[in-house]
Structures are given as C-alpha cells and as structure tokens.
Amino acid sequence: MPIYTPPIRDLQFVLHDVLALSTSGLPGHEELDREFTEAILDAAGKLSSEVLAPLNRIGDQQGCRLENGVVRTPDGFKQAFDAVREGGWTALDCDPEYGGQGMPYVMGVATGEMFVSANLAFNMYQGLTHGAYSAIHAHGTEEQKRTYLPKIVSCEWTGTMNLTEPHAGTDLGILRTKAEPQDDGSYSITGQKIFISSGDHDMSDNVIHLVLAKVPGGGEGTKGISLFIVPKFLVNEDGSLGDRNGVTVGALEHKMGIHGNATCVMNYDGAKGFLLGEMHKGMRAMFTMMNEARIGVGLQGYAGAVPAYQNALAYAKDRLQGRSVSGARNGTGVADPLIVHPDIRRSLMDQKSFLEGARALSLWGAHLIDRSRLADDADAEGLISLMTPVIKGFLTDKGFETTVLAQQIFGGHGYVEEWGMSQFVRDARITMIYEGANGVQALDLVGRKLAQDGGKHVMAFFEMIKSFCKQHGDDEAVAADFIAPLKVASKDLQTAAMFFMERGMKNPDDALSGSYDFMHLFGHVTLAFMWARMAVAAQEALSSGTDDADFYRTKLATGRYYMKRQLPMTATHLARIQTGAEPVMELEPEAF
Amino acid sequence: MPIYTPPIRDLQFVLHDVLALSTSGLPGHEELDREFTEAILDAAGKLSSEVLAPLNRIGDQQGCRLENGVVRTPDGFKQAFDAVREGGWTALDCDPEYGGQGMPYVMGVATGEMFVSANLAFNMYQGLTHGAYSAIHAHGTEEQKRTYLPKIVSCEWTGTMNLTEPHAGTDLGILRTKAEPQDDGSYSITGQKIFISSGDHDMSDNVIHLVLAKVPGGGEGTKGISLFIVPKFLVNEDGSLGDRNGVTVGALEHKMGIHGNATCVMNYDGAKGFLLGEMHKGMRAMFTMMNEARIGVGLQGYAGAVPAYQNALAYAKDRLQGRSVSGARNGTGVADPLIVHPDIRRSLMDQKSFLEGARALSLWGAHLIDRSRLADDADAEGLISLMTPVIKGFLTDKGFETTVLAQQIFGGHGYVEEWGMSQFVRDARITMIYEGANGVQALDLVGRKLAQDGGKHVMAFFEMIKSFCKQHGDDEAVAADFIAPLKVASKDLQTAAMFFMERGMKNPDDALSGSYDFMHLFGHVTLAFMWARMAVAAQEALSSGTDDADFYRTKLATGRYYMKRQLPMTATHLARIQTGAEPVMELEPEAF
Structure with a gap:
C-alpha cells in the first residue's frame, strides 16, 4: 500500500518562516504561533495518514454503487467521514455564529492539503460542502443561513454545485434547466445536470444542492441565470427533515479516476427550490463558490501529487538496480539504489522543487484571501483574483505531470494497479478539467x-x-x-x-x-x-x-x-x- | 464509440513525396510505387477501421481472464486475429523462405501504424511475435528456423520476450532464472518472469517464449546470460505439437491500460529450453529483438495518439460552446463550435504538427533499417542505431502528452470512460515504460x-x-x-x-x-x-x-x-x- 507522511515541517516553514502568520495582520488571529498551528497540523496529519490514506485504494477499487436510487460509498468511508466531522475539521474555518471554529482560511488549506493527499476522492465530499457554505454565507437570507449553515458546517448535511448540463459545460449561458415561480415564493426546478460531484451518498442526512437555472422571462445567456437551493429532503420549520424533494440520481458516471467520489447525473423533476441571492444574478453568487473551488482544485493539483512523490522517493531509495556511473554506492548489495542515477535524481528534483514551491503558492494565496476578508485588504483581493486562474491551471497541470514523473520511477511496477501509482495519475487528471478546464x-x-x-x-x-x-x-x-x-x-x-x-x-x-x-x-x-x-x-x-x-x-x-x-x-x-x-x-x- | 480514419493520404505522402520509396535504392523493391502501396495501405486501413477499432473498447472493458491456467482474450479478439492472419498481415515483411511476403520493413511500419491506432493492446500479440521471428531468424540454427519460423510468420504460433523478474528490470545482470544443461543438449529452465506481454492466450496453437537465463558457471552480470527458446508445447520432429512444457501462467497483472493484452507472470519449473544463439551471448541476441521492439514502441507512442487526435478534432468541430472572440461563426446555432477558440486550435495544432512529424520520423527510421539490411548501407545502420532511443523515448513521451491534450478538449466528457478518451491516455502511458523506460x-x-x-x-x-x-x-x-x-x-x-x-x-x-x-x-x-x-x-x-x-x-x-x-x-x-x-x-x- 502507498505510504503517506504528513509534511508538517514544510507546512510550518511556509506558515511561519515565510508568511509570518501570527504577525501578518490577520485581526483576531495573533494566537496562531508555531506551537498552536503545529498542534492543529499534527492532529490533521494523524487523521490523514491513519484514517483517510488507508481508504484511498479501497475507494478506487470499490467505487460508488447506485442501489435503488441511493448511492453507496466504499467500505469505511462513512466511519471516516464521521471521524472528520467529530474532529471538527469540517468547521475549522467557518463562522462561529453557525458552529464554525473561526480559523483563518489558510489553516483550512494547510490541513486540507493533507486530507487531499491522503484521499482526494473522499475529501471532495467535504470540499464541495464548504463551497456551499461559502455561497449561502455570502448570499443567503438570515433565514436561509439559520436553516442550512449549522448542519452544513458540521457536514451533517453536505453540499453540491449543479452547473453542467449535457450540452452546456463552460458555456452556461445555454443551459436549459428551468425554475418556475410558485405561489409560496419557492420555485419548481426541472432539468438535468451532469458531472455532479458528491451528488448523492450515504454519509450525511441531507444533500443541499445549489442549482443554476433560468426563470422564464430573464435575459439571454448568462444574464438570465439564477441560483437555487434545492435540498434532497425539504427542511421543516423546526429544522427537522421533511418530504423527499423531486431530485433523483439518474446514474453514476464511470470515470478514469476519483472512483471514491459519487459523480452523478441529477434529475430535477419539479423539485422545490429557493432562490439564493438576487434573481438573474446567479452567476455572481455561483462565482463565490467557484472561485473558492478553483483555489481548492489548485490545492488538489499539487496535494494529490505529494504522496506520488513520497512513494517514488521511497522506491528510489529502496529498489536496487544498476550501479552508479561514478562508482558503486552499495558495494555489498547486488546493485545500487535507483536514487544514485542522475536521471532518477533529475526526476525527483523536478517533483520536489515543484511541490514545495506549489505549497508556498497555495498557502500564500489562502493568506491573501484571509487578508482580503479579515483585514479588508483590497490589494490582496485584487491579487488573488488575478492569480486564481494561475493557481488552478498551473498547479493542476504541473501536479499531474508530477504524478506521471513519480509513476515513471516505478517502471513497470508503476503501471500495475497494486502499487497505487496509477491511481495517483488517474485521480490527478480530473483536476485539469473540473471547475473550469485549464484552457x-x-x-x-x-x-x-x-x-x-x-x-x-x-x-x-x-x-x-x-x-x-x-x-x-x-x-x-x-x-x-x-x-x-x-x-x-x-x-x-x-x-x-x-x-x-x-x-x-x-x-x-x-x-x-x-x-x-x-x-x-x-x-x-x-x-x-x-x-x-x-x-x-x-x-x-x-x-x-x-x-x-x-x-x-x-x-x-x-x-x-x-x-x-x-x-x-x-x-x-x-x-x-x-x-x-x-x-x-x-x-x-x-x-x- | 471513438472513430478511426486511416491516414492513407498522409502515409502515401511520406512514403513517396518524402522518402521516394520506389527509387530509394532498396534492391528488389522497385515495384513499390504509389499505386502498389496504396492498395496495401487501403486493405490494412479497412481491416484496422472495420475489424480492429470496434474491438478496442471491448478489450479495455473486458480485459483478459485467467481460467484454469488458460488465458481468455476479450470477445471478438480470436476472430479478428484470424482475419489478420488470413490477410497475410503477420507475414508482410518476413522472409519468403519461411512463408513471408518479403516486403520491406517500412511497409510493415506503415501498415502497423494503422493496426496500432485501431487497437494497441490487440496489435501487441502480433508485434511481439514479429520480434521473436527476428531473433530466431538472426540467431537460430537452420533446424530452429525450419521448426519455428513458418508457424511464427503465420502467427499460428505467437512469441514473447521474457526478460524482467520481480527484482530485476533494467538491471538484467542480476536476474536469477537458471538454465541447467541436460544430456540431450537442451536446458532445464527454472525461474519466474513478470510483465510478460501476450504471455499466454487463446488465439494461437502455441506460444514460443524467448527467455533470458543463466547457465551455471557463466560470467558475472550480463555476461553470464543466455537466451533460450521455450515453447509452451514442445514440437515433435514432424512439426506436430507434443508435450505441454513446464511453463505456466502464475497470474495476470492488473494494469492502468492495455487491458486487452494478457500481461502475465510466467513460472518456469524445469521447462525444456533450447539455446538460441551463442552461450553467454544472450544479451546480444535479445537486443536484436529489443531494438526492433523499441522502434515498434516508438511507433505505438505516436500511433496510439492518432485516433485520440482524430476524435478530439471531431469533437471540436461538433461541440457548440461559447462564441468566437472575433465574431460569431455559427450565428444560427446556440453557440460556435469549440474549434473557433484560439486555445482549442493551439491544442489541435500541437497534436497535429507532432503526429505528422512523428509519422515521418517513424517511416524514415524504418526506411533506414531497410537500407541497412537490403542495401548494406552502413551509414544508415549507424544512424538508426543512434536514433533508436530518440524514436522510442521522444515519440512515446510526446505521444502520451498528445493523448492528454486530446482528452482535455472533451472537458468532463474526456474523463468519463464512455467516450473512450481515457483509454487512449491509459493505453499510451505504457509506451513510456516498457522496452526500456524512457530514462x-x-x-x-x-x-x-x-x-x-x-x-x-x-x-x-x-x-x-x-x-x-x-x-x-x-x-x-x-x-x-x-x-x-x-x-x-x-x-x-x-x-x-x-x-x-x-x-x-x-x-x-x-x-x-x-x-x-x-x-x-x-x-x-x-x-x-x-x-x-x-x-x-x-x-x-x-x-x-x-x-x-x-x-x-x-x-x-x-x-x-x-x-x-x-x-x-x-x-x-x-x-x-x-x-x-x-x-x-x-x-x-x-x-x-
């Protein structure tokens, strides 16, 4: 089974030596010194390496199953999700008013790197929920926030983003899902969405779908799009779960990787939806979620490659093959370890130097977001807006390349599934595609x-x-x-x-x-x-x-x-x- | 299902406009004019697109199965293999003395490109057989040639290369498989080989394994290695099949791709083997096979990407998404086709310009081999020896990159298996690894x-x-x-x-x-x-x-x-x- 070692020392180096977190002017967060963050990172690292990483290959092999309209996740996922929830990790950087722990976003990214490295497909259930949290937190009414956020923060309910339709990917202006206004102020949502990550599963009590749809009479193209909250189970006034809503899983996609995540075709048949944010301004509200998701996918790009590199390094130190051209280094063994060969070293250095640089960029980006949110730093906001596509596109392209380099070090053993290197490559490939293809x-x-x-x-x-x-x-x-x-x-x-x-x-x-x-x-x-x-x-x-x-x-x-x-x-x-x-x-x- | 269109016009361009095949001084091959080669290419193209390509996804989905020690290939493979055999394609560039058609190697590569594009995993059964043909043809005794070559040329018997062992990949000097001399002049072979492509299957009557092993008392490292012919079924003096030899399939590997090819763990338990070529000069004999295999893998590198590009191009012309930045090109449609977008065009041109250049390089390389073999052109021999690692390494790296570019054009549809783009990527990945990893x-x-x-x-x-x-x-x-x-x-x-x-x-x-x-x-x-x-x-x-x-x-x-x-x-x-x-x-x- 592939190994995974949480890179606590490297994370600490960026947070403190480079970003000087506790003195960087994040109001209310002066307590974030080395000891404090180390305790958090250690706990997240332990959960990642001991609970999530061992489920990574199981998730790949078993995948998700659609049984009588209900999605079943791989063995052990539910228990692991409970552990993540109970550890308070889903609430780490959320608003204390709704049960969050109020940490800055950069701590969510630092811990998130480890969760992603350990199990990319698994972490998506939580990641998309966080996106839904942000969208509702930014655009919801007081009532919507009270109704949904506490359960979303705790991941008792999880979230999804519903944008893509069979004929409409990047070009959302041509989407066809309709939202008909109802007398009670709600909307009746009808249409089909595809490629919906975490669309349904058996690890939470409810799924809160955020759905882009068109209200008749709106403008052409993206101008006519609004965003709706469509819960799988409607929520009663007392907060308990009510009727099953008219949204069902049509099918599960068969994918190259991230088998542990349920990628669903979602069918909306007159489902009850609630407008989130302003009418016809759905794209704006969705972009709150999307920008965060893009930073998150950039994180996936390099974080998914971290264990690939770690395993390649371990293999290069362990596997005896050939002799160093400048004299045997392991004279008593049948051969020298792979790492003595310059071209193996070249590959390892390409991987290492990219990954450590990427980690710094990702944490710096998260810190800029904190600066913009917590310290009203407009320059930081402008900078992260500029760099969001770079973080998403560059880190995922190079992250995928890194997994391929790491797989290559294993030779034929990298191509057979048993070693787990193929999964790192197959999983990483999606990051170049979703949340806006890199082009x-x-x-x-x-x-x-x-x-x-x-x-x-x-x-x-x-x-x-x-x-x-x-x-x-x-x-x-x-x-x-x-x-x-x-x-x-x-x-x-x-x-x-x-x-x-x-x-x-x-x-x-x-x-x-x-x-x-x-x-x-x-x-x-x-x-x-x-x-x-x-x-x-x-x-x-x-x-x-x-x-x-x-x-x-x-x-x-x-x-x-x-x-x-x-x-x-x-x-x-x-x-x-x-x-x-x-x-x-x-x-x-x-x-x- | 993915499309595949044989690139006859492009192949003809390289063969005649660039290489001037019929006047290029290949003795005995002046008849290879445009009409002559077009007839051959058309027939091979038809077989590729109509018989082999439709089996490509079936091979990926079903894979091979090991049942009671016998490997079963995917549905339709046996009938297709019969069709290839009956068309005389396996004999195209083989020696007429053993039933071959005596065409130059460049025609084998030109037709081979289409077979590979249509179904990479399937074509490996024939490709490795051709390698065994070349090794026995170059190093076998008269008796060995008479015994094995006619059946190998017709692919009634197929061939394999047995190099790798669990602890010995690139470093063959440390291999452990033993060959004990027997009184009858044969050898008793014992050991385990892994990653054996086409190691066993149900499409031929016999499998002729070429196996590297050490005869006790030989030198250290690669100097002590000899090459042996180890047939699955021993061959009687009259050419009929005799006893089952002591070689069995231990397991089938689970791989990232090329599922249609049976990649086997082969166990040799005192199997009867016959020395091929000189004692302790096994590496030299194996390199006859390996150099050819490397050129062949270079061919796979780009040929496997040809249909990926063709499908990406078709999708880019068909899929309507967004508007051209310089004015709508499809005003009456809901959107313009993807191909109007500069970044899509950049990707398609990267693919197209690489693939057409690679095709020329591959055919030129084959032509150099013909020049060296048929016209005793020592300069050509030196040049192709120099360029073999370039053809193998560069064309497979860039070929893989090309499949990734092609997949990317499909967005999310490229990541789900239904469209077949994932398979092109997964299949192409092996070409960077086998027959000597690109490093x-x-x-x-x-x-x-x-x-x-x-x-x-x-x-x-x-x-x-x-x-x-x-x-x-x-x-x-x-x-x-x-x-x-x-x-x-x-x-x-x-x-x-x-x-x-x-x-x-x-x-x-x-x-x-x-x-x-x-x-x-x-x-x-x-x-x-x-x-x-x-x-x-x-x-x-x-x-x-x-x-x-x-x-x-x-x-x-x-x-x-x-x-x-x-x-x-x-x-x-x-x-x-x-x-x-x-x-x-x-x-x-x-x-x-």
Whole structure:
C-alpha cells in the first residue's frame, strides 16, 4: 500500500518562516504561533495518514454503487467521514455564529492539503460542502443561513454545485434547466445536470444542492441565470427533515479516476427550490463558490501529487538496480539504489522543487484571501483574483505531470494497479478539467483578469516582485541564485503582457493564442517568487543560528534547482506567445 | 464509440513525396510505387477501421481472464486475429523462405501504424511475435528456423520476450532464472518472469517464449546470460505439437491500460529450453529483438495518439460552446463550435504538427533499417542505431502528452470512460515504460550511442542536417520558415553534445544529468528536420502543379506551426543541460 507522511515541517516553514502568520495582520488571529498551528497540523496529519490514506485504494477499487436510487460509498468511508466531522475539521474555518471554529482560511488549506493527499476522492465530499457554505454565507437570507449553515458546517448535511448540463459545460449561458415561480415564493426546478460531484451518498442526512437555472422571462445567456437551493429532503420549520424533494440520481458516471467520489447525473423533476441571492444574478453568487473551488482544485493539483512523490522517493531509495556511473554506492548489495542515477535524481528534483514551491503558492494565496476578508485588504483581493486562474491551471497541470514523473520511477511496477501509482495519475487528471478546464482558466487570466480594474492588479504584481528584488538584490546569499533569475523570468512575463496589450487590442486572437503559455509563464514566475521568498527565509534562519540547519540548506538547494532547471521554461513560453495568432489560426477548420 | 480514419493520404505522402520509396535504392523493391502501396495501405486501413477499432473498447472493458491456467482474450479478439492472419498481415515483411511476403520493413511500419491506432493492446500479440521471428531468424540454427519460423510468420504460433523478474528490470545482470544443461543438449529452465506481454492466450496453437537465463558457471552480470527458446508445447520432429512444457501462467497483472493484452507472470519449473544463439551471448541476441521492439514502441507512442487526435478534432468541430472572440461563426446555432477558440486550435495544432512529424520520423527510421539490411548501407545502420532511443523515448513521451491534450478538449466528457478518451491516455502511458523506460533510453543515447564508433554517427547526423540546409538555404519558399529555425535548433543540439564531450569525460554525471533533456532536444531537431523535408516535398509538388494543392498547403502551414511553436523548446532543454550535474546531484539521498 502507498505510504503517506504528513509534511508538517514544510507546512510550518511556509506558515511561519515565510508568511509570518501570527504577525501578518490577520485581526483576531495573533494566537496562531508555531506551537498552536503545529498542534492543529499534527492532529490533521494523524487523521490523514491513519484514517483517510488507508481508504484511498479501497475507494478506487470499490467505487460508488447506485442501489435503488441511493448511492453507496466504499467500505469505511462513512466511519471516516464521521471521524472528520467529530474532529471538527469540517468547521475549522467557518463562522462561529453557525458552529464554525473561526480559523483563518489558510489553516483550512494547510490541513486540507493533507486530507487531499491522503484521499482526494473522499475529501471532495467535504470540499464541495464548504463551497456551499461559502455561497449561502455570502448570499443567503438570515433565514436561509439559520436553516442550512449549522448542519452544513458540521457536514451533517453536505453540499453540491449543479452547473453542467449535457450540452452546456463552460458555456452556461445555454443551459436549459428551468425554475418556475410558485405561489409560496419557492420555485419548481426541472432539468438535468451532469458531472455532479458528491451528488448523492450515504454519509450525511441531507444533500443541499445549489442549482443554476433560468426563470422564464430573464435575459439571454448568462444574464438570465439564477441560483437555487434545492435540498434532497425539504427542511421543516423546526429544522427537522421533511418530504423527499423531486431530485433523483439518474446514474453514476464511470470515470478514469476519483472512483471514491459519487459523480452523478441529477434529475430535477419539479423539485422545490429557493432562490439564493438576487434573481438573474446567479452567476455572481455561483462565482463565490467557484472561485473558492478553483483555489481548492489548485490545492488538489499539487496535494494529490505529494504522496506520488513520497512513494517514488521511497522506491528510489529502496529498489536496487544498476550501479552508479561514478562508482558503486552499495558495494555489498547486488546493485545500487535507483536514487544514485542522475536521471532518477533529475526526476525527483523536478517533483520536489515543484511541490514545495506549489505549497508556498497555495498557502500564500489562502493568506491573501484571509487578508482580503479579515483585514479588508483590497490589494490582496485584487491579487488573488488575478492569480486564481494561475493557481488552478498551473498547479493542476504541473501536479499531474508530477504524478506521471513519480509513476515513471516505478517502471513497470508503476503501471500495475497494486502499487497505487496509477491511481495517483488517474485521480490527478480530473483536476485539469473540473471547475473550469485549464484552457478556460487561461482565457479568464488573459481575457479578463489581466485588464481588470485597468490592469491595476498585474501592475501591482510586477511592482511587488520589483520591490522584493530591490530589497534583496544586494544580499549575496540569494542575489545570484534567486534574485537574478527571478528578474529575468519576470521580464519575460512583462514582455508577454505588453505583447498582449499592444496586439490584443487590434486582434484578440493574438492574445488568446498565447493564453495557455501565459498561464504557465505566470505560474513559473510566481513559483520563482515563492522560492526566492523561501530562500530569504531559509537564509535568515541559517544566519540567526538554528539547530535545524540541514532543513534550511536542503530548502536552498531545492530552490536553486527550481531556478536553474525549471525557470528557463519562461523563455520558451514567451517565444510561443510572441508568434501571435498566425501559426495557430492560419488553417481553416475545414483544412484539419 | 471513438472513430478511426486511416491516414492513407498522409502515409502515401511520406512514403513517396518524402522518402521516394520506389527509387530509394532498396534492391528488389522497385515495384513499390504509389499505386502498389496504396492498395496495401487501403486493405490494412479497412481491416484496422472495420475489424480492429470496434474491438478496442471491448478489450479495455473486458480485459483478459485467467481460467484454469488458460488465458481468455476479450470477445471478438480470436476472430479478428484470424482475419489478420488470413490477410497475410503477420507475414508482410518476413522472409519468403519461411512463408513471408518479403516486403520491406517500412511497409510493415506503415501498415502497423494503422493496426496500432485501431487497437494497441490487440496489435501487441502480433508485434511481439514479429520480434521473436527476428531473433530466431538472426540467431537460430537452420533446424530452429525450419521448426519455428513458418508457424511464427503465420502467427499460428505467437512469441514473447521474457526478460524482467520481480527484482530485476533494467538491471538484467542480476536476474536469477537458471538454465541447467541436460544430456540431450537442451536446458532445464527454472525461474519466474513478470510483465510478460501476450504471455499466454487463446488465439494461437502455441506460444514460443524467448527467455533470458543463466547457465551455471557463466560470467558475472550480463555476461553470464543466455537466451533460450521455450515453447509452451514442445514440437515433435514432424512439426506436430507434443508435450505441454513446464511453463505456466502464475497470474495476470492488473494494469492502468492495455487491458486487452494478457500481461502475465510466467513460472518456469524445469521447462525444456533450447539455446538460441551463442552461450553467454544472450544479451546480444535479445537486443536484436529489443531494438526492433523499441522502434515498434516508438511507433505505438505516436500511433496510439492518432485516433485520440482524430476524435478530439471531431469533437471540436461538433461541440457548440461559447462564441468566437472575433465574431460569431455559427450565428444560427446556440453557440460556435469549440474549434473557433484560439486555445482549442493551439491544442489541435500541437497534436497535429507532432503526429505528422512523428509519422515521418517513424517511416524514415524504418526506411533506414531497410537500407541497412537490403542495401548494406552502413551509414544508415549507424544512424538508426543512434536514433533508436530518440524514436522510442521522444515519440512515446510526446505521444502520451498528445493523448492528454486530446482528452482535455472533451472537458468532463474526456474523463468519463464512455467516450473512450481515457483509454487512449491509459493505453499510451505504457509506451513510456516498457522496452526500456524512457530514462534508460536517454542513458543509452548519451552514455552509449553518442560516442559509438568514435562519435561517427552523431557527426554524420549533423553533417546530414548541414548539407540539407545548404541545399535548400537559398530556396525562398522554405528558407525563412524551415531552414533557418532548423539551423538554430541543430546548433543547440551540437552545443549540448559538445558540452557532454567536454564535461562528461571528467564527470559522467554532468552528461547524465542532462540525458533526458538531450533526448528531447534530439527529438525536436529530428522532427524539425522531418518537417523541413516535408516542406521541401510539399513545395515541389505545388511548384510542379498538383490537383491536390490544399493538401500540400495544409502540410506547409502545419510544419510552420511546428517550427514556430514547438521548436523553441530546444533552448530550454539546452539551458537545463548546461547547468550540469550540480543542481541535480547536490542533495545527498538522505537530504530528500
């Protein structure tokens, strides 16, 4: 069975050495010092490695079953879900008014990384519920909040997002699900939704569906869309469960991976729904959920690859095969361990340097959200809005690549299911697709976020890098290895942004043909920035004397690898972007 | 069900416009003109699309079953195998003395592409048999050839390669299977082999296993290894089948993909084996089979991605989602087809430009093998030896990437199994692993092939590119778009090779840390060379007047895309290589 070791030390390093959590100006959270967060992370890590990880392969093998209209989850899932709930983990960063523990979001992400690493498919039941919590918390009436939030916070009831229909994926404007106003103020919802994660299951008493539908007479396209709360069981005035609502599971999808999660076709046949937020402003309300979900999927992208890397590393140290080209390292054994071979090391360093950079980016992103929510930091809000598609698209693409690299180290053993490496790859693949396929993230970044508020946020991003480089440019310990390459990469990004501005005005295709490369270019620059910040932090720890010097030296070496061997990709992305639309759009569709 | 359209026109283009097959100096094969090869390709294409492709998903869903020691293949496989056999396809490029049709190998590859595209797992039964044919043909005694080859050529008996053991993959020197000499001149084989493709099945009368084993008293490591023929059923003197031999299927592996192929654990318990080739020279004999298998796996790498691309293209033209940013293209529909979107086009062009370049490389490689075999062309032999790891490693890595790109175009529909896109990805994944994982290919290229015969072959490769560039450098129609970028990329490759020569002598790790990047750099330069040759051929056709001008113009546009948008990767690979070993090897294993 695959191993999983919670990366507590690495999480602590980012939270405190890099983000300086307890002194970073999150009002009411000054208590979040090292000891405090370590206790939380230890407990979440223990639950992850001891309860959730052992169920990961069982979930893959058994999958979910639809029996007489009810979805059955794999053996052990219900007990594990109870354990997560009882530990208070579902309530960690929720509003205390509704039973939450009131922690900042960054702690939800730090613990969430471990839950995802241990069992991605399982954690989705909770993840989507958290999305429903956020949407109702932001847009619900007082009554809706009182009715639904306490049970959602405790995950006694779980949540779903219902967007996609058979003919309408990214293009929600053409969806057909209808909402007819009823005399009692509710709506009658009719239509079919597909690909509904956690759509139904046997681990909670109720499922609260958030459903996009059109009220007759609304505008064309997305303007006519509203968002509705459609509970599986209607809720009585006293909070008890009432009638079964007119929503049923049509089928379970057969998927490449995440078999432990029930991906459902949901049929709404005159189901009773309640408007959430304003009429015809459903997209806005849904985006509260979606933006959070995108950050969450970015987290899945790298977190899902963490155990893949850990297992590849263990295998590379254990498996004896061939001899080091520079002399035997294990003379008494039949062969040397795989890790002596340079190309194995290259693969492990690619994985390690990406994952640690991704962890920093993910936690920094969560911290920006906390800054915007708790400290009304508008700059932080702008920055995270800009970077959401980068976090989602880049971290999931590279996360998937990382699982493939890890699987490759096992050779043929990686291809047979027994070792569990195939599952990491198959599970990771979905993260590039759902919550907006990565091409849509790239479009969001270049077509919308770049120019948002007059380009203010991307300028702020460049300014931040510039000022960081200025601050540390004379620091010999990091100048050559970190600051110099960060400057080069950042310049590539600026050149690309400028190219879009100049050419994209005349011909939008010139910008959009380079959108995917731009997303990756942005991702590399951001990870380089993370590594530079981590290097500064590691250097500070070393300078001020630490009894954990090996940890910090390893951190610096890993960062140098990223700067030297990953960051040069920015030049290729820029070259691709600068070709403009011509090579991409030259052929007419008929010529293909 | 996924579609598959045999790419006859593209195959013909490479065979005749680019390779000038009938006038290329293959003795005895001057009859291979356009009409002749078209008839062959049409027939193979028809079999592929009508018989093999419809079984692809069935094979994936049913897989193989082990029943009372006998492997059962999926429904329809046996009838299809009979059809392949009856069509004479298994004998196409085999020696007429043993029932073969005596076609050149390049025709085996051209038809093989379609068989693989249609059903990768199914085609492996024949593919491995062909490898056994080649090994026995090259190293067998007259009696062995007479006994085995006619039945192998007709695939009445199929073949396998038995190398891997549980503890010995790449490192065959440590294998434990024993061969004890018997009084009758045969050997008693005992040991366990794993990951044996087509190890057993119900589609042939006999299975001829080629098995690596150690005769006691031989040298250490690979020097003590010999190769043995171990038939499932012993063959009587009159050619009829005799006793069941002591070889059994221990288990079937559960794999990520290629479910239609029986991947077996084979147990040898005192099985009767016959030495093939010289004692203790088993590795040499096995490499006859392995080199062919590596070219064959390179073929699988891109051929498996061809239908993935075709289905993605069809979906992109059919699926209506969103509007073109430069104005609606399908005003009367609810939305425009996906193909109007620049990022979808970027993905399709990445796929198309790789696949067509890969097809040319694969056929050129096969043609080099024909030149070396039929025309005793030593330069061709040296060149294909150099390029075998590039063909295997680069085409399978990029082929897998291509299936992932194709799957992505389907969004969520790509992740559910019904559409078949997941299978293309899962099946393609094995090609990066078997017949020498791609890291081993990179090691073979940099550690062995580069310096082979004093570096003569790589110098010949550079000379060939140089002379091609000189020949066409003044041709305005191709100079700027094709020759100029080819020169730049080729220079990157030479710089990398020089770096290895200078640094690798002192510290082999400096070369091996860049081996994987070098393999990809080499692959890009080779594909650019292929595109330049295709561009020249297309331009010639256009200049000399053709009624198929659209085809040739599309070819030129596709090639330009490759040169502009894929080839810039060479700079990044070079930058990674030039870092040397330091960032890769800096951390001690304990520091990970």
